[in-house]
Amino acid sequence: MSSPFRRIEEPSDCWVEIQIDGQTTRAREGDSVAAAMLASGLSSSRTTPISGAPRAPYCMMGVCFECLVEIDGIPNRQSCQIVVQEGMQICRQIGTAEGYR
Numbered sequence: 537m538s539s540p541f542r543r544i545e546e547p548s549d550c551w552v553e554i555q556i557d558g559q560t561t562r563a564r565e566g567d568s569v570a571a572a573m574l575a576s577g578l579s580s581s582r583t584t585p586i587s588g589a590p591r592a593p594y595c596m597m598g599v600c601f602e603c604l605v606e607i608d609g610i611p612n613r614q615s616c617q618i619v620v621q622e623g624m625q626i627c628r629q630i631g632t633a634e635g636y637r
Contacts, residue, residue, distance in 0.1 A: 552622040569615035569626055570596060570603045581605050581615055582629040604629050 550565040556573060563572035570593040573581055580590035581603045593603035596616045603615040608625050611633030615626070 552620055552624075554620055554622075554624040554626060556626045557628055563620040565620070567620055568596070569605065569607065569613075569618045569620055569624070571616075572620050573605075573615065573626070578628070580628065583631055585632040588631065606633065 551562045552565050553560055554563050554569075554572060555561070556576060556578065561572075561576045563575070567575070570581065574593065580592045582591050582605060583589060584591060591602045591604075593616050594600045595602070598614055598617045601614065604612050605615045606627040606629055607613045607615070607618060611629060
């Protein structure tokens with residue numbers, strides 16, 4: 537996927553490999569999961585439980601809860617508040633997470 541975001545890469549940048557919806561991608565060490573998802577070209581992180589409308593990170597500071605995703609099997613995580621780690625498994629959340637209704 538292409539992204540509208542352009543990064544200035546510096547020689548000292550460290551990268552980690554993560555998986556988003558089963559696809560391997562690189563993320564800059566220290567970035568939030570939300571930033572990594574946006575940089576990878578994804579335009580939404582979840583859908584609403586009722587209408588299925590797509591939602592994307594909005595405030596990027598943990599206030600709005602629009603960036604909920606499943607991380608390493610745990611649903612309803614605020615992706616803007618979690619730093620990427622090597623091998624992290626991220627899944628966009630479709631509707632309500634099972635067991636959390």
